[in-house]
Amino acid sequence: MIDDLSGVWLGRVWLPEVNGPAVVTLRGGELIDITAKGAATVSEICEKDDPAGFVRNAGGKSLGNLDEIASAHPGDLSKCHLLAPCDLQAVKACGVTFARSMVERVIEEKAGGDPARAEAIRERIGAAIGDSLRNIRAGSEDATRVKEALIAEGLWSQYLEVGIGPDAEVFSKAPVLSSVGTGAEIGLHPVSSWNNPEPEVVLAVSSDGKIVGATLGNDVNLRDVEGRSALLLSKAKDNNASSAIGPMIRLFDESFSLDDIRRAELTLTVEGEDGFVLNGHSSMSQISRDPQDLVSQTIGRHHQYPDGFMLYLGTLFAPTEDRDIEGEGFTHKMGDIVTISAPGLGALRNTVRLSTDCAPWVFGISALMKNLAARGLL
Structure with a gap:
């Protein structure tokens, strides 16, 4: 799941004993709870002058081994499990960048x-x-x-x-706090019969436009819905559990930077219950717009994000391999397991379901604020 333990990692888990989330980092394979006043959310940490330095030096307590916690099903609120590593940040996405x-x-x-x-x-x-x-x-x-x-x-x-053209496509992918993490079910709108995963790098950006880290994402694509009309983009992109981000944000420091993202090689594997296997690849070196330019087109005097934002960078991957019917290409089946990985960023793994069958999204901003207040973290 995490391939480089030397990196500075930032993420979130569900803590059943407080019925809410905790901010965590990774040290020696152990997840460390660093939640505290002034560091109650990932967004708050990303706003600091040196997020990596803060996380590296933050005190905390061990919650247990990463692999053991990652094996817990995200739908079981009685067990500690991984969440999407973002919280108050807006979730934006860029399209058609390759x-x-x-x-x-x-x-x-x-x-x-x-x-x-x-x-x-x-x-x-x-x-x-x-x-x-x-x-x-x-x-x-x-x-x-x-x-x-x-x-x-x-x-x-x-x-x-x-x-x-001169202007990038930037759209709102998901509401704040609605993204799912690794291990969770990822949702397809039930009206779609032609769809595919989109393996992407996701940047963590502060409110002043500084790129502070990166992680992986699956920007699920409903090819038939968007293909009928680009005005259906919101219906094609923003549905229950349709935004997967994780496993954790790797913060930029002296050993990992935006240049590593520019060279990133993403691997995709789809494993179906029917025995079908699809392998794909996305190379960031072939992106037609630099990540810094995409961030600049997203934030500026024209648009502000007081809590920062997460930005999907788009994908090179566009499957044409037939799955069932000759000439109709690839489409998902329920139960597909999608794994997206990249050296230095780990692996994001999700199981495909209908959005209507995924666990409903119920823990929003007001629930988070009430939970943090009750814990004396605000």
Whole structure:
């Protein structure tokens, strides 16, 4: 789950004895509760001048071995278990930040969300667009020329606009405190029949726009819903348990920085109850917009986040491998186990269910504030 114990890690667990969350770090394979006044939330720690230094030197008590706590089912409130490592931060996401996935969004749009039509469209325009965009920097003069050429060919799309145009796609992925952590069930809206996981790096950003760390995320994608209309993005992206983040935030320090994120190699494995296995990959070196630019387009004088935010950076992964029916590509089945991993960031593991079958989200901001107040932490 955590592959580098030398890193400075920050996360959250559920403590049954207080019926609420605790802020934790990892030391020698043990989860250490560092919750205290002035450090009652992950958001509060990320706002400090030196989050990594604060966590490294914070006092606390051991809650037990990470692997043992991680094995507890998140739905069992009687046991200590891992939560998503963010709390009061807004959860934002960037889309269409890789050329290959951008091509798939164009295909989804042209197919109107119909996977049977997608293969024919992919053969007609996929390779040409992908080759044209492979080495183009978003917002550049080269990108403008490609845009003009595609318009002339009748292939222009709103997805290509945000993929190579000057403005990135940034949207609200999930409400505050609604994300699930590793080990939890991840939800698909029941109206969807064509969907896939999206393995992504997720940045932890403070209220002044400073990137303080990173973790992994699954930005579940309903290809048929968004393919019918981009105006259905919120329905496609924001559903019960549809945002998975974890296992823990690795804070930036002298041994781990944004440059490591720029070089990150993400691996995806989907294991179905039917014996199906899908392997995927996303390489951050191929992103068409630098992570710092994506943060700058999210926060500034145009938009503030007083408690900071988490930012999904998008994915290169766009599965086309057939699962059942030839030409219809991949889609999830209930019970799929999705594992997303990257060296230095650990592994995020979730089981696919319908959003209507996942545990309902009931612990919101007011519940957190009441819980912290009752514990004398505010």
